[in-house]
Amino acid sequence: MPELPEVETIVRDLAATLPGAKIKAFKLLYAGAINVSLAQWRRRVVGQKIIKVWRRGKQLIFDLAGGEHIVIHLKMTGQLIWRHPSTSLRAGRKQKIIVGGHPIIGVGQSLPNKFTRAIFYFTDGSQLFFNDIRKFGWLKIAAADELAVSFGRLGQEPLSPQFTGKKLQELLDTKARSKIKTALLDQTKIAGIGNIYADEALWLSRIKPSRLVGQVRTKDWSALAKAIKQVLRLSIKHRGTSFSDYRDASGAKGNFIAKLKVYGRGGQSCPRCGRPLSKTKLAGRGTHWCNHCQK
DNA sequence: CACTTGACCTGTCCGC
C-alpha cells in the first residue's frame, strides 16, 4: 500500500502529536507483527518517550529518548491510526465513536478492529493502532547501529536536493539491460517509489515502462527525475492515494486517486492523447501505460 | 549473474 507520499502523510500527522508522548503500555494482537519477544519488546519500549517521528523511504521511525528506534513498515495494507479521548487529529472531521465503552473522537470506524495487530497506549490517554489486513507489515525495535546498517542499504531519497537527472542516471544506468520500471522499484537505488508512482512518473516523462535502461537518454533521465519529484510532491499535497486500504493517521482516505493518470486505468483513455491505456504485468506487478505517447 | 516465480496473508471481484 503505502509508498513514499502515503508514509510521508502519516509521518507529518504523527509528528504533530507524538513527540513528547510517553508509552504507558503496549498490546500485541498478532505475534508476527514484532521482531522480538513481547517481553523484550515491552522491556525496551514501555516507559520510553517518543522524541521524533520521521521517514526513510517507505519506513517510519519513532526515535526514543533512550536512544533506540521503533521502525515500522506498512507494506501493502498497514495503517497507523492515532486517537485521543478528547481531540481529533484533523479539525473539522470530528466524529464521536465508542472504544471499549468510552466515547472518543476520531474519523471512521471504531478501533480496535479485527485487523488491529498492535496498540500503543500513551500516558496522556491517546492511543496508536497498528492495523494490517494482510499481516505483511511489521514493527521493529532497533538500536542506533542496527538502524544505520539497515538504512545504509537503502537508496537515494527522491525528494532530496541531490536527486537530479544526473544522479538518477548514475544510480540506475549500471544495469543497461534491465527495464526502467524494474529499476525504479529497486529500493537500494531509490527509496520510496512503489508501483503506483513508478507508473505515474513514467507516464509523465513519456517513457514506456519496458524501455531498457540503456535506451534512456540524458534528457529522459532529467525528465524522469523531474516527474518523480512532481508526482510525489503533488500526491503528498493531496494526502496520498487510497486505492483501497490506505488511511492517514486520523483514519481518513487520501485524495490523490482522482489525480492518477494511468494507475488503475487500463482500458480507459489516455489523459494526454485519448487513446486507450494498456495494462500488463511487468516485474511481477500490474503495469499501466500509454502505448502511443510513451516511447 | 540476472531475471522470474513463489511465498508470505487476507480480502474483493469476476466468470462460470
Next chain:
DNA sequence: TGCGGACAGGTCAAGT
C-alpha cells in the same frame, strides 16, 4: 448462491 482463480500499494528467498 457457491466456488475457483486472479489480483491487490511490498519485499524476500528460491528456482531457472
